[in-house]
Amino acid sequence: MYQLTKKNKDFILESVLTINGLFSAIAVGLIFIFVTRESLPAIHLKGWAFFIDKSWYPLEGQFNVLPMIAGTIFVSLGALILASPLGLFSAIFISFYAHGSLAWPFRRVVELYAGLPSVIFGFWGLMKLVPMLNEIRPPGQSLLAGILILALMIFPIITLNLMANFRPSSKKYYRVALSLGMRKSTYIWSILLPSLKQQIVGAMILALGRAMGETMAVLMVCGNIVKMPTSIFDPIRTLTANIALEMAYAMNEHRSALFFTGLILFLLIFVLISVADFWRRHESWKE
Amino acid sequence: MNQNKYPWVKELGCKPCCELKPKIKIKNLSLSYGKRQIFEDINLEINTGCVTGIIGPSACGKSSFISCLNRMIEVVPSAKVSGDVLIDGKSIFDSRLDLNELRKKVGIVFQEPTPLPLSIESNIILPLKEHKFDHISERVEKALRDVGLWNEVKNILKEPANYLSGGQKQRLCMARTIALGPEIILMDEPCSSLDPISTDVVEKLIHDLKGKYTIIIITHNLAQARRVCDFVATFWYDGEKEIGQIIEFGRCIDIFENPKNKIVQDYVGGLKG
Incomplete structure (x- = not known):
């Protein structure tokens, strides 16, 4: 009797876990199918024109998405370049150098950062950061503003992730x-960090994914002008901001084109994760 | 060396290397973790160049005791040590002492083989570089030869140390410790996770190291203690006082063949464990 119950328990747990796993996998699959289906009319109609049209003028039937792809990639990579050292150093500081009483508040602050709603970052950026940048080089709402705000938003993801791995x-x-009489710094730089290469890249990928998907904060500080940026002081529009700004009134072809932007974002993140996964497999094979 | 002066050298058939000159003097050493007292007022003298075994059942403070000798105990935040440990007459708790130098001088080999997640050679090179040694590659080779690992690894020095077998890993850890040229080597059950063949290699190594280094070895294997040690200290847990203490210390042969303490008699006779 006891044996049977134990078996049943296992079976129930296994089923619950399987259903959960299937549900999340199916949900992603369905979203992908939905987004693809909705963007099909625009793909049929425009085809390669998405990449060679003059610009993004929905009223004139012009839908060039390249400036927005570039905007998304530049702003996320820029943020990642700033956030990675910041996140790494914060994790090292909190884990190894902050003394007991200091480590605790620091940890909480970083957790708070990670949980802060993006609209607050956007609001602060719009009110304080943009005017400051405007004084250096107008208009202030720019790629640089987006990079700075996003870097602040994603560095805690890297920090918390690495601390858990440390x-x-x-x-x-x-x-x-x-x-062996080694200094703490030797341990950190020559032993710990090299052994966590995969985890560090993993944390960076997670942060990059978050940056690419961020909408509200970048919408508030980036200026949203569809134009290929030529300097970091130029305004940009990201793929996410484009959808958020226009979805409310878009119809027909325009609506379908917006779904196509969503599809591109989906694919960008998919490629990003696949590359990271491939790299990780390659590295773990080496070990 | 005059064998009459050190009769046990002959009796044990070990190398004539012991000198009755204390290398380490432990004075009233006490340790507590938070409110829990682990041991109290331990006094012991460890002779230069000898192998001193520490035997006794689990959880009576043996590992904690040897961790005090290179101050590795300080890694445990709640640990509180009092008393003194003198090495060559100098206190290891002196505030002017360079802790990293102390740990270079007093090496430790842990129970579990723990090579660093680096290549085989980097496991030895990194500590050597840290302590600014020169002729690094010669030192690496010598250390690996000393532990009998050179022929097994000379062609795979750049491979990860985790490729090695358990016994090889433990010998690598010993090579890493020896390469730094310590004066004292602490071994915390170095053979507990090894098979009999690797154990044999490690024991032979201890025999070879004798005389050059002062060795303190914790072991649960009484036969091993008998084979490798010159002196033995028996730790026991005092149930009344709830602390660990040394109940008998003496020459290996005396502890095993003529122990004075009743508990030790029963323990080495196999009646108590």
Whole structure:
């Protein structure tokens, strides 16, 4: 009897987990199908014109998405370049250098950062950062403003992720390193970080995905002019901001073209994750 | 060396290397983790060049005790140590002492083989560079030869250390410790996760190291203690006082063949464990 119950418990748990897993996989699949289906009319109608039209003028039937793809990539990569060292150094500081009483508040602040709604970042950016940039080089609402705001938003993701990875690996090797009379800095730079290469890249990819998908904050500080940026002080429009700005009134071809922007975003993130995964597999094979 | 002066050298058939000159003097050493007292007022003298075994059941403070000797105990935040440990007459708790130098001088080999997640050679090179040694590649080769690992790894030095087997990993950890030229080597059950063949290699190594280094080894294997040690300290947990203490210390042969303490008699006789 007891055996049977134990088996049943296992079966129930397994079923619940399987259903959960299937549900999330199917949900993503369905969203992909929906977005693709909705963008098909525009793809049929425009085809390659999405990449060679004059610009994005929905009223004139012009739908060039390249400036927005570029905007999205520049702003996210720029943010990642700033946020990576910031996130890494914060994680190292909190994990190894902040003393007990100092580490706790720092950790909480970083967690707070990660949980802060993006509209607050956007609001602060619009009120404080943009006017400051405007003084350096008008109009202030620019690629640079987007990069700075996004960097602030994504660095805590990197920090928290790395701190979670530092803990288990730390205990074992830290003790060994100290017992060999090594300094903390040698341990961190020559042992810990090289051993966590995959996890560091993983954290960066997660942050990059978040940056690419961010809508509200970039919409508020980037200026939203559809134009290929030639300097970091130029305004840009991202794919996400484009959808958010125009979906409310878009119809027919325009609406379908917006779904196409969504599809591109979907594919960009898919490619990003696949490349990261491929790299990780390659690295773990080497080990 | 005059064998009459050190009769046990002959009796044990080990290398004539012991000198009755204390390398380490432990004075009233006490340790507590938070409110829990682990051991209290331990006094012990460890002789230069000898192998001193620490035997006794689990959880009576043996590992904590040797961790005090290179101050690795300080990694545990709640640990509080009092008393003194003198190495060559100098206190290791002196505030002017360079902790990294102390740990270079007093090496430790842990129970579990823990190579760093680096290549085989980097495991030895990194600590050597940290302590600014020169002739690094010669030192790496010598250390690996000393532990009998050179022939096994000389063609795979750049491969990750995790490729090695358990016994090889433990010998690599020993090579890493020896390469730094310590004066004292602490070993915390170095053979507990090894098979009999690797254990044999490690024991032979301890025999070879004897005389050059002062060795303190914790072991649960009484036969092993008997084979490798010159002196033995028996730790026991005092149930009344709820602390660990050394109940008998003496020459290996005395502890095993003529122990004075009743508990030790039963323990080495296999009646108590």
